[in-house]
Amino acid sequence: MARILxxxxxxxxxxxxxxxxxxxxxxxxxxxxxxxxxxxxxxxVPLTIADANPTExxxxxxxxxxxxxxxxxxxxxxxxxLYSFVGPLGMPSEVEKFDGKVVMIGGGIGIAPIHPIAKxxxxxxxxxxxxxxxxxxxxxxxxxxxKDASTELIVATDDGSKGKKGFVNLVLEELLATEADxxxxxxxxxxxxxxxxxxxxxxxFNKPIIVSLNPIMVDxxxxxxxxxxxxxxxxxxxxxxxxxxxxxxVDFDELIARQRYYADQEKKALELYKAKEGIA
Amino acid sequence: xxxxxxxxxxxxxxxxPMREQDPKERIKNFDEVPYGYSLEEAIAEAQRCLQCNPAxxxxxxxxxxxxxxxxxxxxxxxxxxAFREIKLTNALPAICGRVCPQEEQxxxxxxxxxxxxxxxxxxxxRFVADWAREHGIVDKPIExxxxxxxxxxxxxxxxxxxxCAADLANLGYDVTIFEALHKPGGVLIYGIPxxxxxxxIVQYEVDQVKKLGVKIYTDYVIGYIKTVDELVExxxxxxxxxxxxxxxxxxxxxxxxxxxxxxxxxxxxxxLMRAFDFPEYDTPIKVGKRVVVxxxxxxxxxxxxxxxxLGAEEAIIVYRRSRAEMPARAEEIEHAEAExxxxxxxxxxxxxxxxxxxxxxxLECVRMELGEPDESGRRRPVPIEGSNFVMDVDNVIIxxxxxxxxxxxxxxxxxxxxxxxxxxxxxxxGKTTHPKVWAGGDIVTGAATVILAVGAGKKAxxxxxxxxxxxx
Numbered sequence: 001m002a003r004i005l006x007x008x009x010x011x012x013x014x015x016x017x018x019x020x021x022x023x024x025x026x027x028x029x030x031x032x033x034x035x036x037x038x039x040x041x042x043x044x045v046p047l048t049i050a051d052a053n054p055t056e057x058x059x060x061x062x063x064x065x066x067x068x069x070x071x072x073x074x075x076x077x078x079x080x081x082l083y084s085f086v087g088p089l090g091m092p093s094e095v096e097k098f099d100g101k102v103v104m105i106g107g108g109i110g111i112a113p114i115h116p117i118a119k120x121x122x123x124x125x126x127x128x129x130x131x132x133x134x135x136x137x138x139x140x141x142x143x144x145x146x147k148d149a150s151t152e153l154i155v156a157t158d159d160g161s162k163g164k165k166g167f168v169n170l171v172l173e174e175l176l177a178t179e180a181d182x183x184x185x186x187x188x189x190x191x192x193x194x195x196x197x198x199x200x201x202x203x204x205f206n207k208p209i210i211v212s213l214n215p216i217m218v219d220x221x222x223x224x225x226x227x228x229x230x231x232x233x234x235x236x237x238x239x240x241x242x243x244x245x246x247x248x249x250v251d252f253d254e255l256i257a258r259q260r261y262y263a264d265q266e267k268k269a270l271e272l273y274k275a276k277e278g279i280a
Numbered sequence: 281x282x283x284x285x286x287x288x289x290x291x292x293x294x295x296x297p298m299r300e301q302d303p304k305e306r307i308k309n310f311d312e313v314p315y316g317y318s319l320e321e322a323i324a325e326a327q328r329c330l331q332c333n334p335a336x337x338x339x340x341x342x343x344x345x346x347x348x349x350x351x352x353x354x355x356x357x358x359x360x361x362a363f364r365e366i367k368l369t370n371a372l373p374a375i376c377g378r379v380c381p382q383e384e385q386x387x388x389x390x391x392x393x394x395x396x397x398x399x400x401x402x403x404x405x406r407f408v409a410d411w412a413r414e415h416g417i418v419d420k421p422i423e424x425x426x427x428x429x430x431x432x433x434x435x436x437x438x439x440x441x442x443x444c445a446a447d448l449a450n451l452g453y454d455v456t457i458f459e460a461l462h463k464p465g466g467v468l469i470y471g472i473p474x475x476x477x478x479x480x481i482v483q484y485e486v487d488q489v490k491k492l493g494v495k496i497y498t499d500y501v502i503g504y505i506k507t508v509d510e511l512v513e514x515x516x517x518x519x520x521x522x523x524x525x526x527x528x529x530x531x532x533x534x535x536x537x538x539x540x541x542x543x544x545x546x547x548x549x550x551x552l553m554r555a556f557d558f559p560e561y562d563t564p565i566k567v568g569k570r571v572v573v574x575x576x577x578x579x580x581x582x583x584x585x586x587x588x589x590l591g592a593e594e595a596i597i598v599y600r601r602s603r604a605e606m607p608a609r610a611e612e613i614e615h616a617e618a619e620x621x622x623x624x625x626x627x628x629x630x631x632x633x634x635x636x637x638x639x640x641x642x643l644e645c646v647r648m649e650l651g652e653p654d655e656s657g658r659r660r661p662v663p664i665e666g667s668n669f670v671m672d673v674d675n676v677i678i679x680x681x682x683x684x685x686x687x688x689x690x691x692x693x694x695x696x697x698x699x700x701x702x703x704x705x706x707x708x709x710g711k712t713t714h715p716k717v718w719a720g721g722d723i724v725t726g727a728a729t730v731i732l733a734v735g736a737g738k739k740a741x742x743x744x745x746x747x748x749x750x751x752x
Contacts, residue, residue, distance in 0.1 A: 027505045037462060043562035069562060084462035086499035221460050221501055222685050223525040224545035228536055254536055257638030261538040265564035272559050
């Protein structure tokens with residue numbers, strides 16, 4: 001169970017893996033996530049499902065190396081078994097055929113989770129405009145897959161090394177300046193700071209925007225509240241009530257503060273692992 | 281063969297105490313606090329038993345353990361025999377012997393109570409189970425002839441699910457347990473701390489249940505990967521034992537500040553993920569100098585004692601009623617006091633105060649007084665106006681109870697729940713409103729005890745067997 005079928009390195013820090021998980025692939029819907037533990041002694045790591053193939057029985061995960069667990073995962077190879085792999089978890093995205101166009105925004109590693117939602121929306125006959133962005137061209141992922149999952153695709157990089165130059169929220173504003181009347185709904189997934197900026201942009205045009213939150217999680221099944229977020233003044237558990245919420249109602253500053261709580265220990269764990277494995 | 285004493289001699293004997301780790305030492309480690317009886321101590325305690333017939337202690341045991349019979353085998357120095365006697369009705373003796381509130385169950389009914397202290401039934405059960413484990417005495421495999429061609433699915437591998445699975449496997453059913461977490465055991469593995477219930481022992485008892493032929497699928501969340509409706513299609517009977525795992529929060533301002541944990545998160549990090557052994561294990565946990573735990577039950581005691589062991593200089597219980605109303609076991613409160621835990625009784629939190637980085641720095645509380653009894657019969661705590669004060673704290677852990685988690689229930693068509701989301705099930709049989717579905721343990725009663733869950737699992741197994749036998 002949960003064997004790594006295929007591993008690809010997409011940039012210096014971004015990896016894709018296809019995981020052998022027939023039952024998860026069959027049950028998963030756009031917007032849901034999995035939790036894995038790379039090896040014994042490991043921690044539970046939530047990752048959004050980037051793609052799933054029920055016929056071939058695999059689930060795709062895409063992750064960026066940011067700490068000990070993702071570094072350890074990136075060093076595992078095809079054929080290796082994950083210690084634990086559970087899913088699908090969370091509420092699926094509310095996909096339907098909208099009257100107007102939908103805009104999908106993926107920032108950095110957030111392009112992976114936006115992909116299955118764009119794909120599902122397009123399959124339902126929606127006109128899908130996708131905006132994908134990254135810091136620089138090297139970090140831009142899944143461009144081809146996003147092209148297939150979209151009616152129109154706009155690429156942007158912060159440094160202008162590919163596509164438009166600038167942040168995705170500014171690309172969104174530019175688009176809404178001419179298209180706002182034709183847009184029914186917006187999705188934005190990426191770093192909280194990016195999602196917060198996109199929400200502000202959408203608010204300017206009074207457009208509904210859905211975001212997918214990525215707070216710290218432990219069990220991922222609603223048992224502990226580690227992932228609690230404030231939405232519209234109410235406490236919600238992102239793992240069972242979300243991970244998707246109405247962006248206009250999310251307290252992003254609280255989310256960002258909570259994500260940083262273990263920063264010291266995360267750094268220590270990474271340093272110790274690197275020293276032990278002899279990684280520079 | 282140990283000497284059989286006369287009744288008059290039995291009454292003269294005191295209960296044999298159980299040796300335990302010194303409080304000054306044990307607050308620095310997660311090793312088990314009591315050491316358990318030696319063979320000599322177990323025999324000396326067993327000699328006090330009056331061997332009543334009928335035995336009132338058995339009535340007090342939700343698992344119907346044959347208590348005088350197993351104690352008599354200890355006197356024969358036939359510990360394997362004692363183990364087999366217990367195992368006839370209880371699949372989890374090393375666990376029950378440790379965590380049951382015996383003072384409210386078997387030991388409360390013990391006749392010796394009238395003259396002195398009851399027989400230490402829990403300690404003897406624990407001794408027998410530990411001895412069997414250390415001597416490699418294992419369950420006998422199910423005989424081929426008893427196998428039945430019927431399949432039962434169990435949702436949840438906590439005490440209710442394990443007990444039900446063991447009884448059904450012993451009757452010859454093909455049993456599969458579906459567990460959401462990566463390790464089986466439910467609250468035994470994520471909730472109760474290592475120093476009360478070592479996880480190696482839980483793992484061992486779960487392995488014994490597996491040896492009966494029970495299959496346990498971990499990482500399998502019913503409600504997501506498969507619905508209850510699908511289980512009903514695929515199996516002859518379904519037992520829902522998914523517990524009451526969703527934490528309650530207070531709903532006071534500041535509750536989402538960094539450093540505020542639900543007891544469930546705090547204990548899951550420490551017990552299941554072994555954060556107490558960070559960075560040897562990857563999951564972090566953060567405990568500052570002053571930690572407040574809100575609540576007065578066993579979970580609150582577990583959390584506050586864990587905080588102390590994780591290095592809190594001061595670990596404090598804040599409870600809104602007085603000590604007499606505390607729902608925690610007397611033994612746990614005493615253990616906490618011996619470990620230097622402070623108690624702020626008749627005190628209720630009002631607001632959590634944060635610093636500029638969103639971290640907890642204080643807890644505003646109000647003093648309470650007891651008013652008229654409420655619907656639970658306990659005197660209702662009422663705030664004393666103007667008595668508010670602020671405690672400087674680094675962490676707040678909320679241990680005020682658990683709720684039903686809706687993930688399972690929302691995929692169970694035809695299985696009715698009450699207004700709190702708990703399954704409606706018959707107390708004696710565990711039957712729900714669906715003819716193929718049974719339920720038991722905390723997901724029926726709300727958060728209760730391990731042994732009540734074991735009892736519910738056993739009752740459901742009996743009822744499932746009766747129902748499936750009629751079908752032929």
